[in-house]
Amino acid sequence: MANCFKTCLLIDDNYIDNFVTRKILEASSFAEKIIVVRTATEAINALRDGSIRPDVIFLDVRMPMMGGFEFLEEYENIDIDNKSGIKIFMLSSSLDPLDMRKSSDNKYITQFIHKPLTQKALEELCP
Numbered sequence: 001m002a003n004c005f006k007t008c009l010l011i012d013d014n015y016i017d018n019f020v021t022r023k024i025l026e027a028s029s030f031a032e033k034i035i036v037v038r039t040a041t042e043a044i045n046a047l048r049d050g051s052i053r054p055d056v057i058f059l060d061v062r063m064p065m066m067g068g069f070e071f072l073e074e075y076e077n078i079d080i081d082n083k084s085g086i087k088i089f090m091l092s093s094s095l096d097p098l099d100m101r102k103s104s105d106n107k108y109i110t111q112f113i114h115k116p117l118t119q120k121a122l123e124e125l126c127p
Helices: 015-027 039-050 068-076 096-105 121-123
Strands: 005-013 032-035 056-059 087-092 109-114
Touching: 005 015, 005 039, 015 032, 015 121, 032 039, 039 068, 056 068, 068 087, 087 096, 096 109
Parallel strands: 005 032, 005 056, 056 087, 087 109
Antiparallel strands: none
């Protein structure tokens, strides 16, 4: 797989999950650039000020302070270039059917993906 995306933003508070996901993304050449942030607040601020311009986002559901769904509420209210072209994948270990339903009902979520991310799952995400 050769760089399906230019910039991938990974938003997850768990260091181990970030390490594993990043290694899988790098090994598959999924994106030219991979940026990892550990809080949704940091991601919102970076998106708002334009310091990060992703074309794909992997978003964890459960994080302290601001979870994935709260991130999406804030994301709704920020003005960024190509917002409609950014693919957001909810990446979570949650088995809660409500989380899956909420993600499928959200206009910004492209797909709900269960952790851990796999090479096979990535291959299915490339346009």
